[in-house]
């Protein structure tokens with residue numbers, strides 16, 4: 001009804017989207033064919049049927065398999081152009097897009113192929129977009145440092161760095177030196193923390209890495225002292241409702257803590273994370289959360305405002321959106 005059309009039509013920013021997670025099964029099969037890559041799935045339907053996750057790791061295994069069809073600059077361009085088109089249809093006006101270079105360089109795809117394809121699509125619109133390079137936390141800090149050095153010729157093509165992949169067992173402090181170096185380079189800093197990991201990981205992302213946003217952060221509510229700090233610092237959380245259900249962070253959407261996060265004064269935002277894998281893009285995430293939780297039009301407008309306020313847009317462009 002009316003709330004639904006407000007959610008669909010309101011201008012919004014997306015701050016937590018892994019571009020490799022926007023690769024739809026149809027495009028995975030088309031690229032596999034184009035590149036003569038063989039897949040361990042017989043059909044688009046068989047691949048989709050494999051999207052039954054039990055936790056973050058069970059998803060990551062399939063996500064990295066899907067990304068294996070990306071070989072040429074055109075592949076990265078096509079993937080990114082498809083996402084930007086789809087985001088625009090949801091009235092996303094600005095996106096800050098994660099990419100995982102190590103997933104590709106480990107397969108022999110050159111760094112420049114990855115970033116040039118993604119970046120060229122972002123230049124062409126139809127919406128505003130910036131790139132955030134993520135380090136894979138299951139790999140070593142030395143590998144992250146080597147990736148940061150490899151990225152330096154392309155320093156003008158991305159605005160920041162992040163930390164993703166398997167969280168538990170790979171705490172933020174493992175990446176203290178690479179984030180220190182990124183900070184010296186003037187890069188913006190974010191990290192996944194408190195998705196499956198404990199509140200202590202959110203604290204070390206803030207204290208050791210000095211991040212400016214927390215990706216997910218839904219487990220922050222387990223620590224009242226941390227909540228108080230996040231509110232005081234107006235530290236944004238990029239929450240991903242459908243992701244959290246698919247990866248069993250919450251049993252069902254009715255148990256999601258998005259409403260509580262907002263009630264406590266936290267700067268929560270809604271995002272799609274890996275839309276091709278988790279059952280929907282931005283508006284699907286808004287609609288699923290608002291159908292299951294006691295959220296109204298005021299919450300909708302707050303979430304849209306938060307998305308621009310928490311973005312890395314420069315202040316003038318931010319104000320134009322808010």
Ligand code: ES4
Nearest residue numbers: 018164165192243273274
């Ligand atoms: C991810 Cl949901 C999630 N968590 C951590 N790393 C990721 N990479 C892609 N999606």
Ligand code: ZN
Nearest residue numbers: 018164215273
């Ligand atoms: Zn994520």
